[in-house]
Amino acid sequence: MLQIAVLVSGGGTNLQAIIDKINSGELDCKINRVISDNKDAYALERAKKHNIDTKVIEFNKDFNENLLSALEESKAELIVAAGFLKVLSSEIIHRYRHKIVNIHPSLIPSFCGKGFYGIKVHEKALERGIKITGATVHFIDEGTDTGPIIMQRAVAVMDDDTPQSLQKRVMEEAEQAILPESLKLIAEGRVYIENGKAKIRRIIV
Ligand code: GAR
Numbered sequence: 001m002l003q004i005a006v007l008v009s010g011g012g013t014n015l016q017a018i019i020d021k022i023n024s025g026e027l028d029c030k031i032n033r034v035i036s037d038n039k040d041a042y043a044l045e046r047a048k049k050h051n052i053d054t055k056v057i058e059f060n061k062d063f064n065e066n067l068l069s070a071l072e073e074s075k076a077e078l079i080v081a082a083g084f085l086k087v088l089s090s091e092i093i094h095r096y097r098h099k100i101v102n103i104h105p106s107l108i109p110s111f112c113g114k115g116f117y118g119i120k121v122h123e124k125a126l127e128r129g130i131k132i133t134g135a136t137v138h139f140i141d142e143g144t145d146t147g148p149i150i151m152q153r154a155v156a157v158m159d160d161d162t163p164q165s166l167q168k169r170v171m172e173e174a175e176q177a178i179l180p181e182s183l184k185l186i187a188e189g190r191v192y193i194e195n196g197k198a199k200i201r202r203i204i205v
Contacts, residue, residue: 002029002187005076007084008036010118012043014082014103017176018183019050027180028187033074035067037086064089071096078186081140082179085117090142098148098193100140101186103179105170107152108136112145122163122170131157133166135174137182139198148198150191151178 006015015034021027034047039056047054053074057066068091071079081088081102093100104112105121111133116124125133134154141147153174157166185191190201 002078002183003032003074003076004029004078004080004183005033005035005071005074006031006043006047007079007081008034008041008043009038009085010041010043010083012041012046012083013171014175014179015043016046017180018080018082019046019052021180021184023050027184029078029183032076033070035070035074037063037084043083059086064092068092068095078183080179080183083118087144088140093140093142098139101150101179101182102138102140102145102147103175104136104138104145105133105167105175106136107132107134107154108138108145108149112136114144116145119163119167122166125157126161126163126166133157133170135170135178137178139193148193148196150182150185150198150200153178 008015022029031052033053033055035055035057036044037057037059044054055070057063057070079096079100081100106112111121111125132154134152136152137150139147155170155173185200192199
């Protein structure tokens with residue numbers, strides 16, 4: 001069973017989607033620990049409700065060192081950044097190369113990179129007047145939202161969308177589906193890297 005640690009900063013709807021899939025038996029993973037940079041993150045309450053070990057790491061000069069220790073201590077084989085809004089150190093990225101997954105609320109490479117996170121992504125998308133948006137699951141590398149893409153799902157933008165309505169639809173229709181789906185593929189050993197790209201091994205029956 002794949003042992004994971006989940007990094008969170010906010011509401012934790014993506015964390016909840018992972019917990020629900022594990023509890024329904026559809027995802028063969030164990031969440032060893034939920035780690036947050038924000039002591040008030042509602043995601044921590046969600047974890048506690050399910051008796052998952054939680055840890056808050058204060059954002060100070062030792063943040064990256066403490067985060068790395070907390071991850072190593074958790075014995076997680078895969079790290080999931082599920083709405084985690086801090087940039088990871090190159091040391092952590094190096095230690096967990098192709099073992100840190102992130103969910104981003106747009107179709108990368110649109111509306112991503114520095115300054116594009118949370119509701120800001122949807123504000124920018126609506127400002128530009130795009131008709132299709134979505135979400136992306138990718139491995140984290142040293143760049144911002146530049147790592148190998150594992151899965152994407154498109155969501156239509158409506159003329160009367162607000163950033164909030166669009167965010168909700170992207171979360172419900174895309175993020176909460178493709179994050180557990182990606183974890184399932186990784187847990188099954190079906191995701192591999194070839195020429196810097198993530199690929200999915202097909203099952204031949
Ligand atoms: C999600 O929309 C996630 O894609 C986004 O933050 C939100 C967290 O929601 N992440 C980023 O913008 C990372 N660049 P949640 O706490 O309810 O899962």
